[in-house]
Amino acid sequence: MVVHPVSRLVRRWRAGGPMLPTTAAGAEWAIVLALSGVRVGVLVLMIPSLPAGVALSERPWLYSSAAVLVLIETVALVAWALRRGRWPGVGPSTADLGLCCALLLLEFAYVPMDHRLGSWVGWPTSLVLTSVAAAATVIRRRWVLLVATVAVMASFLVATSPVPERQTWNLVSSALTFLIWATLARLLSSYMRRMAVAADAARTAAASSARDEQFERTRLLLHDSASVLLLLSEVPVAEPVTGALRRQAGRESVRIRRFLSGEVPPDSGDVDGPVERQSDTVSLIGIVLHAGGQFTDLLVDYLLDLVDGVSVDAPRARAVERALTAVLHNVRLHAEATRVVIHGDVVGDEWELTIQDDGRGFDPAQVHRGFGLEIQVERSLGVHGVRAEVRSGPGEGTAVVMRAPRVGVR
Amino acid sequence: MSGPAADFPVPLRLALVDDDTVMREGLPLLVPTVGTWVTYRDCDELLSARPDVDLILLDLHLHGAGRQGLVEGVGAVRLVVESGYPVCVHTNERRRAVLLGCLLAGARGVVHKAEPLPVLIDAIRRSASGETVMTQAMVGVAELADRREPFPTLTPRQREILAARARGEGYQSIASRMSIARRTAEEHWAAVAAKFTDFLRTHSPADLERLLGLEPGDLHDWNQPHGGS
Numbered sequence: 001m002v003v004h005p006v007s008r009l010v011r012r013w014r015a016g017g018p019m020l021p022t023t024a025a026g027a028e029w030a031i032v033l034a035l036s037g038v039r040v041g042v043l044v045l046m047i048p049s050l051p052a053g054v055a056l057s058e059r060p061w062l063y064s065s066a067a068v069l070v071l072i073e074t075v076a077l078v079a080w081a082l083r084r085g086r087w088p089g090v091g092p093s094t095a096d097l098g099l100c101c102a103l104l105l106l107e108f109a110y111v112p113m114d115h116r117l118g119s120w121v122g123w124p125t126s127l128v129l130t131s132v133a134a135a136a137t138v139i140r141r142r143w144v145l146l147v148a149t150v151a152v153m154a155s156f157l158v159a160t161s162p163v164p165e166r167q168t169w170n171l172v173s174s175a176l177t178f179l180i181w182a183t184l185a186r187l188l189s190s191y192m193r194r195m196a197v198a199a200d201a202a203r204t205a206a207a208s209s210a211r212d213e214q215f216e217r218t219r220l221l222l223h224d225s226a227s228v229l230l231l232l233s234e235v236p237v238a239e240p241v242t243g244a245l246r247r248q249a250g251r252e253s254v255r256i257r258r259f260l261s262g263e264v265p266p267d268s269g270d271v272d273g274p275v276e277r278q279s280d281t282v283s284l285i286g287i288v289l290h291a292g293g294q295f296t297d298l299l300v301d302y303l304l305d306l307v308d309g310v311s312v313d314a315p316r317a318r319a320v321e322r323a324l325t326a327v328l329h330n331v332r333l334h335a336e337a338t339r340v341v342i343h344g345d346v347v348g349d350e351w352e353l354t355i356q357d358d359g360r361g362f363d364p365a366q367v368h369r370g371f372g373l374e375i376q377v378e379r380s381l382g383v384h385g386v387r388a389e390v391r392s393g394p395g396e397g398t399a400v401v402m403r404a405p406r407v408g409v410r
Numbered sequence: 411m412s413g414p415a416a417d418f419p420v421p422l423r424l425a426l427v428d429d430d431t432v433m434r435e436g437l438p439l440l441v442p443t444v445g446t447w448v449t450y451r452d453c454d455e456l457l458s459a460r461p462d463v464d465l466i467l468l469d470l471h472l473h474g475a476g477r478q479g480l481v482e483g484v485g486a487v488r489l490v491v492e493s494g495y496p497v498c499v500h501t502n503e504r505r506r507a508v509l510l511g512c513l514l515a516g517a518r519g520v521v522h523k524a525e526p527l528p529v530l531i532d533a534i535r536r537s538a539s540g541e542t543v544m545t546q547a548m549v550g551v552a553e554l555a556d557r558r559e560p561f562p563t564l565t566p567r568q569r570e571i572l573a574a575r576a577r578g579e580g581y582q583s584i585a586s587r588m589s590i591a592r593r594t595a596e597e598h599w600a601a602v603a604a605k606f607t608d609f610l611r612t613h614s615p616a617d618l619e620r621l622l623g624l625e626p627g628d629l630h631d632w633n634q635p636h637g638g639s
Contacts, residue, residue, distance in 0.1 A: 299524060301545075301546040301547055301550070301578070303546070303547070303549075303550030303553070303576055303577075305550065305554045305623065306553070306554065306557065308623075338526050338529075339546070339578075340578070341546055341577060341578025343550070343576055343577040343578065345573075354577040354578070356577055356578035356579055357578075358578070358580060391583075393582075393583060393586060395582065396580055396582050396583035396586065397578075397579075397580055397583065399577070399578075399579065399583075
């Protein structure tokens, strides 16, 4: 069922929410409602004075015809605007302005002389004010709007200059009213439209950012799982590899279930890892051995004597374990390595972990590092204050170096 | 893995001592280009035959056939070395105390059976040419020893290369990073390895155990004349 735009606005208002959304369309609706309200308001204010105007006019039929013409045109304009959600464009608005100016210039023919100023019998002056305001909201070029406004002011002066006992300063002030209305209408409508466009852009950017973040979270969650599934799907796979992969697949499935239930972020540590069992700090060696223990199919040498006793706080430990796992997944999938060395050291107040493989390596200037190294390692570690550096060269293997301040060392 | 030793011009004369028949029959077929092979089940057979060879590739675990009373382990290394043969240990053993004991007993090198063949060939050639060949774990021990009691004659460049090798960095990568020739990097490393063996042989087992964080008696036990595997 098609709902009329006005009905939709009324429903929103009755539901207790804001009637107009803060969008570009909402801004146009605000302009439509303001202009329609002013225009209809002028017509309403005209009505009590119409019988007197007909009685006083030298050409009652012309006076009545002008009023009916204005009524019909206003109804047409407002109906069009309420249906489309925007005020009619430059053409109709200019025509409306021209019609109002013509009615103003023709006042000598149907409005009594002493009612052309300060009386609702001479309603064309008020009508032209609404028309100028409407035109100011749709005419884009400033000079066109200025010419139109000056033309209206001239029409007003021509129409009112024969009034007896007129005061020139009073006429000029009244004429300037058109310029002020045009300026204010232009400024307000422009500002509303720019605000609405900015709000739309902000919403679009926020939605895009949210989509990107969700995508990144999903990638973080599924990247390692995908590599496990890929290897499990390859037939044949050597038995030691299959065993390791099955264990990892079990861990990954638990991690995915925990993520889907909202328990943990996608970059959380392993479900039964050293971080999960402790809450304060975790031995760096424990983290490394647990992460490496998932890769029994890789030949890994652990040289960790120099980081004996080094501890890492729990959030950082989770990040390091996930990053280590991502690096070893990368080695398994891409490096074509025969061995991996995981070396720990303490340099000054920092601990350092180096994961070096003897695989084919790559040229960092030519080859993108990929999601695993760039996002799961560099960016994820960076969030937790761990600097990560990737070094590689064709035929020279790949080294990932992680460095961070030691817990308790200032 | 090419380098000074890889350019060895003459095919080597090699002896393999291993209780595993498949190893004795298979290894000479897998690496025929390195030289000619003779094989023995144990040290008694080797020393009875006294072959004229450039290097003995010696397994540490020699009682697989169920025979008792055999010399094996670090004791076998010491026995063969004292008989005048250069020895490169070929083993699955990964305990650092045992591997250090082999170097203390005079082995020129230690290489794991799980290593790819190019690594094994390189280790054979380097050991035969007099270089010290170490597993990655041993390189880590060398770095640890130097950190606890700095080798007095190690130059800053050699120490830099020790750190790089301990981190698993290959010679080509080291050479590129330090803007030196690969051969120069290999020569620096050979000097480091030699200084490490000197360090081992100039310290008592008790001192080494303390320095390297080993349990008291670990090295002493492995250095008994006929220690087991």
